[in-house]
Structures are given as structure tokens and as C-alpha cells.
Amino acid sequence: MTNMDKLYESVAANGPVCVGLDTEISYLPTTDTAKTAGENVVEFNRALIAATKGVAGCYKVQIAYYESLGLDGMRAYAETLKMARATGLPVIADIKRGDIAKTAEMYAKAHFTGDFEADIVTLAPYMGLDSISPYLPYCKDQGKGVFVLCRTSNPGAKDFEYQKLADGRHIYDLVGDSLTEMGKDYMGECGYSSIGLVIGGTYTEEATAIRAAYKNTFFLIPGYGAQGGKAADIAQYLTKGNGGVVNSSRGILLAYKKQPGVAFDEAAYNECVRMREDIQGECNKL
Amino acid sequence: MTNMDKLYESVAANGPVCVGLDTEISYLPTTDTAKTAGENVVEFNRALIAATKGVAGCYKVQIAYYESLGLDGMRAYAETLKMARATGLPVIADIKRGDIAKTAEMYAKAHFTGDFEADIVTLAPYMGLDSISPYLPYCKDQGKGVFVLCRTSNPGAKDFEYQKLADGRHIYDLVGDSLTEMGKDYMGECGYSSIGLVIGGTYTEEATAIRAAYKNTFFLIPGYGAQGGKAADIAQYLTKGNGGVVNSSRGILLAYKKQPGVAFDEAAYNECVRMREDIQGECNKL
Numbered sequence: 001m002t003n004m005d006k007l008y009e010s011v012a013a014n015g016p017v018c019v020g021l022d023t024e025i026s027y028l029p030t031t032d033t034a035k036t037a038g039e040n041v042v043e044f045n046r047a048l049i050a051a052t053k054g055v056a057g058c059y060k061v062q063i064a065y066y067e068s069l070g071l072d073g074m075r076a077y078a079e080t081l082k083m084a085r086a087t088g089l090p091v092i093a094d095i096k097r098g099d100i101a102k103t104a105e106m107y108a109k110a111h112f113t114g115d116f117e118a119d120i121v122t123l124a125p126y127m128g129l130d131s132i133s134p135y136l137p138y139c140k141d142q143g144k145g146v147f148v149l150c151r152t153s154n155p156g157a158k159d160f161e162y163q164k165l166a167d168g169r170h171i172y173d174l175v176g177d178s179l180t181e182m183g184k185d186y187m188g189e190c191g192y193s194s195i196g197l198v199i200g201g202t203y204t205e206e207a208t209a210i211r212a213a214y215k216n217t218f219f220l221i222p223g224y225g226a227q228g229g230k231a232a233d234i235a236q237y238l239t240k241g242n243g244g245v246v247n248s249s250r251g252i253l254l255a256y257k258k259q260p261g262v263a264f265d266e267a268a269y270n271e272c273v274r275m276r277e278d279i280q281g282e283c284n285k286l
Numbered sequence: 287m288t289n290m291d292k293l294y295e296s297v298a299a300n301g302p303v304c305v306g307l308d309t310e311i312s313y314l315p316t317t318d319t320a321k322t323a324g325e326n327v328v329e330f331n332r333a334l335i336a337a338t339k340g341v342a343g344c345y346k347v348q349i350a351y352y353e354s355l356g357l358d359g360m361r362a363y364a365e366t367l368k369m370a371r372a373t374g375l376p377v378i379a380d381i382k383r384g385d386i387a388k389t390a391e392m393y394a395k396a397h398f399t400g401d402f403e404a405d406i407v408t409l410a411p412y413m414g415l416d417s418i419s420p421y422l423p424y425c426k427d428q429g430k431g432v433f434v435l436c437r438t439s440n441p442g443a444k445d446f447e448y449q450k451l452a453d454g455r456h457i458y459d460l461v462g463d464s465l466t467e468m469g470k471d472y473m474g475e476c477g478y479s480s481i482g483l484v485i486g487g488t489y490t491e492e493a494t495a496i497r498a499a500y501k502n503t504f505f506l507i508p509g510y511g512a513q514g515g516k517a518a519d520i521a522q523y524l525t526k527g528n529g530g531v532v533n534s535s536r537g538i539l540l541a542y543k544k545q546p547g548v549a550f551d552e553a554a555y556n557e558c559v560r561m562r563e564d565i566q567g568e569c570n571k572l
Contacts, residue, residue, distance in 0.1 A: 022389070064385060064392035070401030074360045098410050099350060099382050100440045100508075103308070106350035115356030124384050126412045126435055128442020149412055154386045156414020159464060160457070166450040171457060178445060222386075 020249030038076030051265035098124030153200025201229030207236035225251035306535030324362030384410030439486025487515030493522035511537035
């Protein structure tokens with residue numbers, strides 16, 4: 001059973017909410033000045049994970065927020081991965097690494113074993129398929145998975161990703177097609193391969209076509225809430241409410257700011273429930 | 287004076303060799319079993335930096351090799367950056383990060399301040415120009431610099447980078463053109479902007495055109511030696527021996543294997559001198 005299979009089962013059981021632990025120290029309602037920034041972030045994450053584990057489909061940890069705190073932050077990163085994985089839910093390390101094969105081997109070792117071990121990692125495709133291949137032995141042997149950047153919904157996505165190629169496809173189509181082809185050799189029991197794609201949850205015009213083109217590809221869908229993605233849009237990228245996880249980071253971490261008098265962890269739980277109902281409600285309408 | 291200016295001056299004084307500290311534990315001729323892998327790597331790097339500082343144009347530290355050792359490796363990474371920067375030579379952190387603006391802000395903070403501070407970082411362009419912009423305030427205010435992936439020489443580069451767009455350009459042309467345009471607002475005294483490009487040192491057919499198209503753009507040129515780039519090829523990407531730095535990692539770190547009876551640090555020094563003469567010799571022929 002692959003980690004993509006586990007993700008599929010978790011979405012079926014708990015819904016598609018991916019809790020993004022992009023924890024910036026300024027998000028914490030209170031801090032303990034006797035502790036380092038990283039230690040404070042760990043305590044916040046610990047409470048957040050405990051509160052949301054029944055309503056999250058998975059966790060995603062954005063490593064940049066931890067790198068920004070230096071060595072103290074990297075310790076917090078390792079500890080956060082450990083806590084999140086202890087829930088039994090799949091944990092995605094949002095690292096977006098992309099480098100030549102020899103270097104990619106090092107990144108694969110870094111993020112699929114040891115202190116920074118995660119279940120699934122995100123990758124960047126620019127340098128080509130040989131920058132993805134070194135992660136695949138871990139998919140084959142240990143059930144690990146990858147989500148490769150394909151079509152994101154940040155304003156800059158139009159600069160390169162959305163550009164048209166000579167054959168009429170967008171760059172993101174070429175990336176999506178190539179990775180889907182590669183994924184055929186890494187198919188899980190659930191019908192989705194261990195090579196997933198990052199597909200932004202906004203811009204609906206091509207959503208149905210994208211979902212139909214990549215039937216066996218699991219999607220990591222950022223953009224809900226803070227980035228402007230609506231549940232009705234996002235439902236188009238799912239198949240009967242599965243085949244994708246929908247990330248929210250600030251929407252969940254900072255939910256307490258919109259729920260006066262409610263503790264941050266309880267507010268995060270409430271927001272996960274609300275978000276899940278919002279998305280599943282739209283899925284049921286399709 | 288920007289870090290790209292410092293790099294230009296260093297290449298003029300010391301030559302274009304970029305010593306790549308992609309140090310894998312298996313590269314070390316001997317290890318001290320009382321020390322951690324990271325501590326052993328630091329001692330190797332310390333000797334290597336001491337031996338090569340008179341013949342290196344700059345240092346480049348590939349973070350993947352350090353990440354692969356977990357927290358121990360990240361301590362070695364911080365220490366290696368510190369030792370390399372203490373030479374006064376510019377130090378490039380080869381991190382190839384690329385993410386949405388808010389996350390890129392975190393990466394910029396991570397790698398331009400604190401434990402992991404470097405002078406220049408490498409970036410990946412796939413997500414667009416808003417994934418590059420957050421690094422630019424550091425270029426403006428503190429003279430930091432970036433090298434953005436453009437046209438690499440790994441086999442997979444043909445999968446996406448070399449594909450043709452509807453307008454006849456390659457994807458790498460669009461990336462190079464866009465970043466060069468962006469760089470106009472970040473021009474240094476030396477005539478090169480703080481936004482450089484990563485351009486592989488192999489495949490010569492378009493080398494002259496690329497150098498001519500990006501006159502004010504400094505190149506980080508990987509691919510010498512181990513990856514098949516020859517000095518005659520690489521000279522085409524330089525302008526009178528400057529405007530670029532040429533990376534060699536394994537060629538320098540493992541030079542001792544081709545120089546029996548010579549200590550690893552002395553062998554590395556010899557290889558830097560040989561490589562510099564090789565490249566400068568070809569530059570003088572042009």
C-alpha cells in the first residue's frame with residue numbers, strides 16, 4: 001500500500017482538508033520568551049495537530065517557514081514532521097526541490113529518510129524528468145510519493161507555466177502529461193499513481209479538462225481561502241470528493257482571529273470542519 | 287558595491303573557478319569515527335577552503351548534500367558557509383528554491399540572513415516572476431544576488447527547458463529574457479546586474495548567441511569536467527574571461543584520487559590551478 005493509497009483512504013474517511021503547517025512565529029497568539037522561536041512554533045503545532053487530527057485528511061509542512069529560523073527552525077521542522085506523522089495521517093513535506101540527478105538523490109535521501117523524513121514531498125520540474133527520477137526508487141520500495149508542480153494559481157504562473165508551446169499545449173500541459181506518463185509505472189491500489197501534481201484551485205475554465213486528462217493522478221490543491229480559491233471551483237478538481245487534497249494554511253492557523261474568545265486550536269478545528277463541509281457540499285452538487 | 291560586483295572583481299583577480307562544496311561523506315579520504323558525519327565534512331571543507339582560497343573565484347555550497355545528513359548536516363552547512371565567507375570571497379548557496387511570494391519571502395530571509403546567510407543564492411523560475419521578486423529587496427538594500435536557472439546541460443533539460451514556444455523561442459529563452467529585463471533595475475558598477483542566470487557549459491551551438499543576448503547578465507556555469515563541459519565550450523560563455531564563474535565540484539573535491547600520494551587539499555589546489563589555466567587559455571584564444 002503506497003502513501004498515495006493511504007492519502008486516498010484518509011480523504012475517504014476524513015475529508016480532503018490538508019492542514020498546512022506554514023507556521024510563522026507572528027501567527028502565534030502568545031509566545032513563551034523562555035523558549036526559542038522554533039520551540040514556540042513546535043508547541044503551537046503540537047496543539048494544532050492534536051486538535052485537527054480527526055478532521056484533517058493530511059498535513060503539509062512548508063519547510064521555508066522553518067528554514068527562515070535557521071538551525072533552531074530546522075529542529076522545529078524535524079519535530080513537527082515527527083508529531084504530524086505520529087497521527088498516522090500522511091504528511092507532505094512542501095519542499096519544491098528540483099536539481100540534477102546526483103543532487104536530487106541527496107534531496108531524496110534528505111526528505112525520505114532520517115531527521116526530515118516525510119511520506120510525500122513536493123518537487124519542481126523545470127530541469128526535467130531526470131530531476132524527478134531519483135525519488136522514484138523510494139516510491140517503488142517504500143511507498144513514498146511526490147507531488148510535482150504543474151499549474152499553480154499565483155499571479156506569476158502566467159509568466160511561464162501558462163505560456164503556449166509550439167504544439168499548442170501550455171507548458172503546464174507538457175509537464176502534466178510527462179509526469180502522468182511517468183506515473184503509469186507507479187500505480188497504487190486506489191487507482192492513483194505515486195506521482196501526483198500540484199494544481200492550483202482557482203481559474204475554473206480548464207478544471208474539468210484537467211481532471212479528465214489526469215484521471216489517475218492525485219492533486220495537491222493549494223489556493224483555498226487566502227489565495228482566492230472557492231469551494232465550487234475546487235470541487236471541479238476532485239472526483240467524487242477524492243483524488244485530491246485541498247490545502248489551507250493561514251486560513252486554519254489564523255482561524256482564531258475570526259473567532260473571538262475561541263482558543264487557537266479549537267478555532268483551527270472549527271475552520272477545518274467548516275472548510276470540509278464547504279468543499280464536500282460543492283462536491284455533492286456535481 | 288553589490289555581491290555581483292565583488293564576484294566580477296574576484297574573477298578578474300583570481301580567475302573564474304567556482305569551487306563547489308558538494309561534499310558527500312564518501313568523498314573524504316579518511317574520517318574520524320569520534321565525530322559525526324557533518325563534523326567530518328566540516329573538517330574536510332575547512333582544509334579545502336584554506337588550500338584553494340588563493341585560486342578560487344568564489345565558493346558554491348550545494349545545500350542538498352547537507353540536508354541529506356539531517357540536523358547534523360544543517361549544522362555543517364551553516365559552519366561551511368561561515369568558513370567560506372570568512373575568506374572574503376563571494377559565496378553562492380546553491381538552493382534552487384522556487385515558491386509563491388509569501389513562501390519566497392521566508393526563503394529569502396532564510397538564506398540572506400541568520401545561520402544560513404549567503405552572498406548569492408540560486409533560484410528556480412517555474413512558478414514565475416513573483417517567485418523571484420521577494421529576493422530583490424535584499425539585492426537592492428544589501429547587495430545580495432541571485433542566479434536563476436535558465437538553460438542547464440543535464441540530459442533532462444530537453445524535457446522542458448529546450449522545448450519551443452509558440453513564438454519560436456525556447457522556454458529557456460523566455461526565462462532568460464524575462465530575468466534579464468527584471469535585472470535592468472539591479473545593475474552593479476561592473477556592468478552586470480544582481481540577477482544572474484544558470485547556463486550549462488555544454489552544447490556550444492548557441493553559446494555565442496546566448497552570451498551576446500545577455501551582455502549584462504552574469505552566468506553561473508555548471509558542467510565543467512564531470513558533466514562533460516570542455517574549456518573551449520565554456521570560454522564561449524565568458525566575456526574576456528569574466529562575466530561568469532565555472533563550477534567544479536567532484537573534479538576538485540576528488541582531485542586527490544587522480545594525484546596519488548598528494549594530500550586531498552593540495553590536490554584540490556592543483557586542480558583549481560589546472561582548471562583555471564585550461565579555461566583562461568581558451569579565453570585567450572578567442
